Amino acid sequence: MSLQFVTGSSGAGKSQYVYEELLRESAEHPEKQYLVIVPEQFTMQTQKEILQKSPVHGLLNVDILSFNRLAWRVFGETGGDSRPVLEDTGKSLVVQRVVSAQKKNLKVLGKSLSRQGAVEQMKSLISELMQYRIEPRELSAWTEGSSPYFSDKIRDVQTVYQGFRDYIRDHYLTTEEVPELLCGVIGKSSLVRDSVVLLDGFTGFTPVQNLVVRELLALAEKVTVVVTLDGREDPWQTGGIHQLFYMSKRMIRDTAKLAEETHTELLPVRKADSRGKGRFADNPELAFLEQNLFRYGNRVYRKTGQAGKECSGIRLAEAADPTQEVTFAAEQIRRLVRERGYHYRDFAVVTGDLDSYAGKAERIFASADIPYFLDQKKSVMTNQLVECIRSVLDMMIRNYSYESVFRYLRSGLSDFTPEETDLLENYVLAAGIRGHKMYRETFVRRPKQDREDRMLCYNGLREKFLQETEELYEGLHERMGTAGRKAEALYRFLVKTRCQEKIKAEQERFREGKDLLSEREYSQIWAYVMDLLDKIVEVLGDEPMKLEDFRDVLEAGFQEGRVGLIPPGEDQVTVGDIRRTRLGRVRVLFFVGVNEGIIPQSLAAGGVLSETDREELQKKNIELSPTAREEIYQQRFYLYLSMTKPRDLLYLSFSRTSGGGKAQMPSYLISVVKKMFPDLEIRNLDADHPAGERLETPEGRKNLLFEGLSGMRRNLPSAEFRGLAKWMRESPEKSRELDRLLLASRFYRKDTGIGRAIAGKLYGMTLVNSVTRLEEFAGCPYRHFLDYGLGLQEREEFVFTAADFGTIMHEALEYFTRSLGRDHREWAALSGPERDALADTALENVLGNHSGLLYSTARNTAMVSRLRKMLRQTVWALQEQLKPGEFRPESAETSFSGRMRDARYFLEGGAQMKLTGRIDRVDECVQDGRRYLKIIDYKTGETRLDLTRLYHGLQLQLPVYMQAVLQEEQKKYPGESVEPGAMFYYHIRDPFIEDAEPGMEKAALLKELRPDGLLRSENAIVRLFDRDLVSGASLVIPVSLNKGGEPSKNSGSAAGEDFRVLLDYTDREVKKLGSRMMCGETAVSPYRMGDQTACGYCPYRAVCQFDERLGDRYRQIRKEEKGAVLEKMRKAGGQEENQR
Incomplete structure (x- = not known):
């Protein structure tokens, strides 16, 4: 038994050296077994490399394994534990189940574990605890001497962890337990005993992996560990965490300690010497980078005899955004393949933020016909099938809310066509259909614009929808239903709606479109979902479960779901992550996204345990995954490994803005490289980007x-x-x-209009117009054409809007005023209780016509109280405004086409225009043989009379109404002089009064509620509105008198002559606008006045595509003082007289 370390810096040829030796020895000793153990994600690449080096391109007594694959090989030989392994998805299901059951007992984590992704974080923490061989009972000691909050959090973790272990005990294994179980049977394995073991690609071992390494040292003939370590470093001096090779030295230290415990012979360290024959033998710049990156000494690269010459092995580039970075990489790849004969497999693109760059790489590389492999397991959360399941469950839980119903119908797997979905959606919005019960009942409420027979269509769609979803509804709402029963109901629904067929059709579409990665995803997704449902039945099947908990369990499973994508070919660019991706023999590397927050990666997004929690545990000598500080230093090591992968050329690029347009800074790494290579220029891709x-x-x-x-x-x-x-x-x-x-x-707008003939057919030769329509035309003729010529309409919605509020208040005030006239009662003489009672009666009568809308939701019901308060306050203010004056209401809601004759205009070309409208209130006062008229228009918005807007046709209502009333009253009283007195807007509102003096609150409120508009400025007429006004500001009209008793400059008043000028100008402007309409004018010509434009609330911006960046321009209107506008009106009238 022996242990040997083979060390060398990145690019020194360590792996090449040990692989060649392994192949040579395995050929010489066919009776021996050789095991190459690498990280799980490196197994395929390592097998490929060793096969390519093999003289016979085959391996008889060499196995390439990961720790997990080694375990299953040994279990297969020795008959290990028969319990099934609970993988990440199964773990999440169990964690979700435990959290749901224990939620009330979790003091700190109870609420946070209901967030999306929180279960995955808890599952990760449990996996971490098991990797570091920490039992639930040990967590009790963590709370000693800690704060109450931290202690409660740890006890919550302990509760969930213990519940997890209890739930799976005797039923399942976890992947973290496999190495420990392996250690129990590995001694019986002939595969391992007396074998030669090679460990490559590791930067360190977890505690459970160390258990396996210990057994390998005790059983194998020889264990060789390949370690990335600069040859100039002493492998036995571990040093501090801040040193570049700290992880490598710690691995040597820990593994050597295991050798000592197992009495394994420690052989001398073998160093791979890269001088003259390593990866950078012909590239002095990259060799210098490898030897000096993140080292002490601040050495600077100078090319011998070529001072100032461009560095040929390294490039720095600055891009506007990530898209430009990836586009630049694609351009360079295409150029180098064409000009220098590179293969696509010679290139790699890596980043520290693959989630942000992956989509851009897919799109740009595919459009450039660059074959690529994205080394990223794709989440299933955005897949069509998963979205269908999530949306239909959301619909069931939210009781068929509008949003949830149409999220499901638009998921792509419903049997509804897009046209059917649009039709049903329009009806549901217009009729206010909400809740499962309303879908089960026949639709009866008919939208305003629809014919009666249209209801048959809507009810047909309703029945189709119910047939599709009702069985699932019944299955999921089964009383005391278990997780298994709900999973079965969902499965039946997926079969009934033929989801598998639809997914296969999508897969075929991707195949025909040569989208191999999407085809691969869709080929796996059905099996993944079925496996998830099977796991729920297997793991949680007999558990009684509420629908919300069932949804959460599925969500936890989907969040774990990843679709593995196999490289579609041999010759392709690898796109991956600096930490996870295993790169082969790369000649050119593009390192994109070298920005702050990406390099080093931001570690702010914690988990169940915060960074502060982990630091506290570290002080107690509790070993867990690296802290943020340790992680920063580890990232430097992975940066070193990535940047020293290419043999020929390294590109580093950063962008000035993120994909979302947010400004960002280059990473510190750029300045590190610049200091090492002072002659290296940063290429700005905006300024230096040849065609x-x-x-x-x-x-x-x-x-x-x-x-x-x-x-x-x-x-x-x-x-x-x-x-x-x-x-x-x-x-x-x-x-x-x-x-x-x-x-x-060459596009430019041709505002030629539709011509008089087409306009006549669209509008008729007698143009029936409202003042609002005239104002809209003045704002932008094209909007008017879309509204009234083509008849476009926004969707009707069954909601209580500001317009509905205004309508109800208008109707209530009309009822109030007419009631007074019918009963021959004076408004100003009403007592407070009488006024309020009549206001309440008016509102109740009006609400009878709107009850379906107003009582459809709790929010709208609350609106009734607000309406009552506002109406009472409004009639009080209107009464107070009448009391000090001589004017009395004469009529309410007077219609042009009713009691009052139509206002007619003869237009150019023989057409006529008939104006229609309703005047909210007309007041009269007879004084000295003259009949003065006041009109009031109620507004719920903040409309103010603006003579500049009136001059340009944007605010014609009050003068048009005044002109119509004057004409009608003059007919009624031919012997009298009928004159304008005032035209006002009254704003229905509830102003906030602050800093009012005690006892003056009502006066302050009344002042805020003064009408806005224009009244005659003659003293005698002003006193007809407010007899008590001597000087200062009136409380009932928009006038302030100066010391001389004259209206101030800022008052809303004008002399009788100016009133006539204004009314005559309005008459001419109305006629001009009508003539322009009938000429067929449809120009896209919106106005701008200050910060207001005709486009502000226009629903047709997507239709006209007005864009100042493309040369479109607003009609600029400059606000002018009242006197200047009246003078312009006077001149306009004089010019017209002269032309006649």
Whole structure:
């Protein structure tokens, strides 16, 4: 029995040396058994390397194994433990079951273990405890001298860990227990006894692995351990954790101690000498990097006799983002394959953040026709079948909520077509269908826009949906149902909906599309799900289980699920992780993502035990996985191993922004390399990226095309673009693509409109218009065309919106005002109790028309109380605003097409326009033979009268309504002078009053509730609104009087002449807008006024695709003072008179 260490730095040829010796000895001694033991993920690559070195390309007495594979070989020979092994998925199922049962007993972890991924973390901690041979009872000692919080957390861990061990005892093994069981029977194995054992690829052994190593030392003829260690280092001086080769020296120390315990002869250390014959024999830069990276001395590389010459073995690159990094790697791979005869297998791309870079590598390499293998087990969580199962269970648990129903129907495996799903979704939103009970009852509520016969279609979809899911609903809600019964119900559902057939169809589609990795994933997923259901039946089958717990158990299983992807070919680029991926003979390595937070990796995302917890345990000499500090130093060692893999060329790249656009900094590693190689320049891929390289990949060609097309618009096409365009023109397929791009580059909006004839057919020769429609047209003609010309509509939803709030308040105020008129009662004379009682009656009558909506949810029911409070406050304020004045309500909700004649306009081309609308309230006052009118429009939003917006047609409501009322009243009273008095918006709201003086709260509230708008500024008329106003600010109108008794500059008032100018201008503007509509104007021409635009709440942005970056421009409107706007209106009227 003997032990020998073979050491050497990375690239020194250690593995090559021991493999050649092993093959030579195995050929000379065919009677002996040779065992090569490597980490699990390295077995295939090691077998491939040894086979390639074998003279006969075959292995008779050599086995390549991992520790687990060794165990099963020995168990097969000796008849080991017959219990099945509980793998990670099974462990998660058991942990989830224990957590659900013990949740009430967990003081600290009870809530946190319900988070997604928390069960996986607990499972990992249990695996760690078992790897380090820590029993549940030992955890009690951890709490001694610790804080109450830490003690409670450890007791929670102990509870779950003990429950886990109790549950599997006598039934299952875990992978962590296998090495211990192996040690119990390995002595009986002829495979191991007197064999020659080689351990390669390890950076250290866990405690349970050390048990096996100890037995190997006692049984084998010889054990050789290959260790990565600089030849200049003393293997017996372990040193501190901060030293680069600390892990290697600790492995030597611990293994030598095992040899001493087993009385195994320790042979002299053999050092692999790389000088002149190692990996870097012809590459002085990479040799210097290997010899000095992370070492003391700060040595600097100078190329002998070639000072300042570019470093040929190492490249540094700075990219804008990760996509540009991966694109650059693809370009270099294509170029080197073409120019230097490399094979794709000579390249590798590694990173410290494979999750972020994997998708980009898949997309870019596939589009560039670069064969690749992504060394990453893919999670099943995003697979279509898993999403179908998760969504249908979510639907059952959430009682058929809207979100859960359509998550399931859009999972891709339902029998519903996309069109059927859209139809049902539109109906469910419009009718407010929520809950399983509503789906079981016939749909009766018909949306406003639908015909009666449409209900047959909706109910047909309802019945189809129930037939698909009802059996599963009954099976999952079975009283006292067990986990096994629920698993069986789910299986029947998957069979009934033909999910296996659909998955196979997807697999075939991926195969035809040559997406081999997705094909491989879909070929395994059905078997994985069936195996998971079988495990649930086997492990938890007879356990009574609530549906939520069953869902959690499945989730735990899915989170563990990984689909292993086999390399699809021999000649391919390997894309992997710096720590896990085993690289073969790589000539060129691209190390991407060399950024802070990735290198070194951020360790902030803890687990069940935080970093503080682990440090406290370390102080108590409790050995567990490395702490964050230890992990940082270990990462340096893995960086060293990765960066010294390539034989010819090492690329290091970093990006200025993350994939999400967040700014990020380069890693410290970049500055480390720069200090070692001061002549090495960082290449900026934005500034220094020749077109010749970019032509290598579709991504690069696309960007070059876009730049060239942009240059064409400025008459500056580049020579590279012309060459690329010529190359594309010679390919029929690419020629069509080029034509599309050239057409797009010459795109500009042709706002020619639809013409008068089509407009007449769409709108009719008598245009029936609302003021809101005119304002929308003024905001953007194209939006008006989509709304009123094409009749596009947003989906109807059965929800209580701000618009519904406004409608109810309007109707209630109308009822209130009409009730007063019907009973011949004066608003201003009502007592407080009378006013409130009448307001409540008005609201109750109105709510009768909206009860289905308002009482559909608890939230909406609460809204009724708010409506009642707001209505009472509103009628109080409106009453207070009437009391000090002479105006009295004359009518409410007056319709243009009702009592009042239609407002008609004769337009260009013979068309007519008829305006319709409803005026919320009209008040009148007769004084000195003149009849003054006040109109009020109730608003629940924050609309303010803005004369600039009025001038541009964006706010026409109040002056249009005033003009209509004036005309109608003048007809009624031909002998009187009917004049405008005021036009107001009243904002229905509940303002927050603070800092009001004691006793002045009502006055402060009344001031906040003053109407907004415009009233006549003449003193006598102002006093018709507020007879008590002498100076200062009124509480009931938007006017402040100065010391001279005149309205201040900021008051909402205007002289009678200005009122007439404003109303005449509005009349002309309405006619102009109507004429433009009937001319067929449909320009995409939204306005901008300050920070407000017509696009702000427009639902059609995806239709018009208005984009300032592509040359689109807003119509800029500059806000002006009231006087300036009135002057412009006056001039506009004068110019029109002159033209006549």
